Amino acid sequence: MDKDVHDKTKTGRLKLWYNEPAKATVTDGTDSWKDDPEWLKALPLGNGALGAMVFGDVDKERIQLNEESMWSGSPNNDNNPKAYPAQAKIRELLFKGKYREATKFTQETQICEGKGSGRGQGATLPFGCFQTLGDLWIDFENQGNYEDYYRELDLEDAIVRVSYTKNNVQYKRDVFVSEPDQLMVVRLTANAPGAISFTSSLSRPERFTTKVEDDQLVMFGALDNGKGGNGLEYMARLTALNKNGTVSYSDDGIVVQQADEVLLLLSASTNYVLDYPSYKGRDYEKLTAKRLENGKQKTYAQLLEAHTKDYQSYFKRVSLKLDQVPDTVPTNKRLQNLKTSKSSDLRLEELLFQYGRYLLISSSRPGTLPANLQGIWANKIQTPWNGDYHTDVNVQMNYWMAEVTNLNEMHLPLFDLMASLQEPGAITAKTHYNANGWVVHPITNIWGYTAPGEKASWGMHVGGGAWLTTHIMEHYYFNLDKTFLRQNYPVLKASTQFYMDWLVPDHKTGELVSGPSVSPENTFIAPDGSNCQISMGPAHDQQVIWQLFKNFIDASVVLGIDDDYVASIKRAQAQLAKPKIGDDGRLMEWAQAFEEVEPGHRHISHLFALHPGYQIDIEQTPKLAMAAKKSLDFRIKNGGGHTGWSAAWLISQYARLGEAEKAYKSLQTVLAKSTTSNLFGLHPPFQMDANFGTTEGISEMLLQSQSGTIRLLHALPDAWATGEVKGLCARGGFVIDMEWKDAELTEVKVHSKSGGTCKIGYKGKTIYFETQQGQDYFPLQAHHLKE
Ligand code: FUC
Secondary structure: OOHHHHOOOOOOOOEEEEOOOOOOOOOOOOOOOOOOOOHHHOEEEEOOOEEEEEOOOOOEEEEEEEEOOOEOOOOOOOOOOOHHHHHHHHHHHHHOOOHHHHHHHHHHHOOOOOOOOOOOOOOOOOOOOEOOOEEEEEEOOOOOOOEEEEEEEEOOOOEEEEEEEEOOEEEEEEEEEEOOOOEEEEEEEEOOOOOEEEEEEEEOOOOOEEEEEOOEEEEEEEEEOOOOOEEEEEEEEEEEEEEOOEEEEEOOEEEEEEEOEEEEEEEEEEOEOOOOOOOEOOOHHHHHHHHHHHHHOOOHHHHHHHHHHHHHHHHOOOEEEOOOOOOOOOHHHHHHHHHHHOOOOHHHHHHHHHHHHHHHHHHOOOOOOOOEOOEOOOOOOOOHHHHOEEOOOHHHHHHHHHHHOOOHHHHHHHHHHHHHOHHHHHHHHHHHHOOOOOOOOOEEOOOOOOOOOOOHHHHOOOOHHHHHHHHHHHHHHHHOOHHHHHHHHHHHHHHHHHHHHHOEEOOOOOOEEOOOEOOOOOOEEOOOOOEEOOEOOOHHHHHHHHHHHHHHHHHHHHOOOOOHHHHHHHHHHHHEOOOOEOOOOOEOOOOOOOEEOOOOOOOOHHHOOOOOOOOOOOOOOHHHHHHHHHHHHHHHHOOOOOOHHHHHHHHHHHHHOOOHHHHHHHHHHHHHHOEOOOOOEEOOOEOOHHHHHHHHHHHHHHEEOOOOOEEEOOOOOHHHOOEEEEEEEEOOOEEEEEEEEOOEEEEEEEEEOOOEEEEEEEOOEEEEEEEOOOOEEOHHHHHOOOO
16 A cells, blocks of 8 residues: 555645544435535545545445436426517516516416426426436444544545544545546555454445345435336446455345455446437446456556546646645634634645545536536435526536646537437427527526526516527637537537517617616615516626627637628627616616615626626726726625625636735635635535536636736736646646745746637736647747736
């Protein structure tokens, strides 16, 4: 065994580490809105499809398991034929300013048929819910004192390690989830022969059976289809490979006695396929058997090597150094210190940045489903908000960081999901709006749910498709991959087709407006004093549609398409109602200057144009940027940024404005208020978008490229006066390494992936230079970028 990595004095590595276990014997609650504190101490592992939360408890180990497609529910027609016939009347009411009547009538006619997401409690409904696969238990059946306890999640090789000493024997566990072998690997060792004895079993809160099949313990079952029957089928297989001692199998578990060393291998799958309309067909029994069989043919060293090589090929692309001090304080204590002392902790900031990258690599891989609201880590049958894909900010936020932090491959599952929504989304577009193209509202699942939600107040978000499709061009801008763009152009085009049919001229101004729809998930006070959500032309919709049209025009240029349709999009884009500034100087959230019911609302959807969109820019549209800043300040003054994802979004928003200290303050808020001891983000409850959003926020502070200029250190706070980052990506196909000292850039290296002009901005100075594919450039020395 590599002694070194279990050595707690080896503090140079980037890791989460603790001197105490998470308690495996505390039972999880069933209330989805309440987090389980011990589970939030466990450490996450994953390969995009298979997830594990390792508790590291001494006498009884619990490894809570996930498989990305463990979803209850089933495909369902949720579209509402009453919607379209009522649409004209709602618009009429809204143009006349009758918001109360329109909001009421929208609720009556425009929402989905059936129960939709079941208010985020859809486990037994057709919508379904992402659920736990169950638990792997390793019961050592020997209670008693232990000492020298240590556990860590090493972000540099994606391994959880646990060690402790009991009765003078030192025990160690190493756990990882391998992508190349599609297996979870648990190695148990001790420094005395014959010291390892345990019983291992598999269980699930419901719907499971275990049985022996040769040298395997098999857990299997079928999930609730939400219609009173069985839905997806699943299977997990476990085998134990021992060095000396004995192993025996029964239907209840695997008994290991007096082994020197044991390797547990686990495979899992379901019969799910991301393919409308059946969504079934994977031969999960064979697949799980084959994976286990292949794994058994390999040595631990071979499994480890394949895992490490694969993982590091992604993770090692980016490094960030803000702090050079040895890491001598356990992660939970660090967080506690930060909360009590209110002083910042650079190591924790570095860790949180890289943790987001780690979590994306672990929950989203080419060919898997996208990372959901909890990544792939959920310990219940009813996960909060069904662990679904919210498209009114959350799933997009999961992927904002993918390109800039050099993980473009991890972005790909999002495009597969979008492609799979084409057919169901086209049916919804026709049924609800008599429109062409495709649409998705604020929630979707693995069953192609595209109808509005069950409450118009949030469920009537019509901008989800536009927002999602902006990711297509984001991927292109960073990688300049024309094949990818050609493949995804139809998705982009079909989204524009939907909005071309959906938009209508405003009765007074003639500008094109979206509606009836909401500004996610906000409520305004209508002139008659009633609380309303539905209006024409909410700023958010206008902005996402503007961005979609811009993306489509850009994509058409890249692909050499210049036809009448593209011309019509250009005209429509020019005719869209644009961002407006209210009398109070704030960017308006609705077409009329309404007062909001909750001025500190967590969503800041009307600032989409500032981030992640680019319609508003500090240099190109400074007045609008200032209005956006006013809106942000106002939201925060009134208590905004109170959920993890909301605070995380503020980091990026302020970074775009060059407001370094405010961005940094939002980062501190995420850490102090919305981060648990295993560094998971909290809404609360646990929601992973805060992690991903924070990683992106930190990168936005260091590097931006949305304006066509690569802005370096655009929002560098005082606390980061000296530092170094390597491997961040910029639009145009550039990779940037840079160092700075005393708040001044000291070195920049630009790697050009595809050639082309590189435009760099730093402290108000801009330089251009031509690049060749594959070459490195040091513009700082060559062009004296520094003031
Ligand atoms: C959005 C938010 C909620 C929550 C949910 C999963 O709709 O408004 O705060 O994060 O998604």
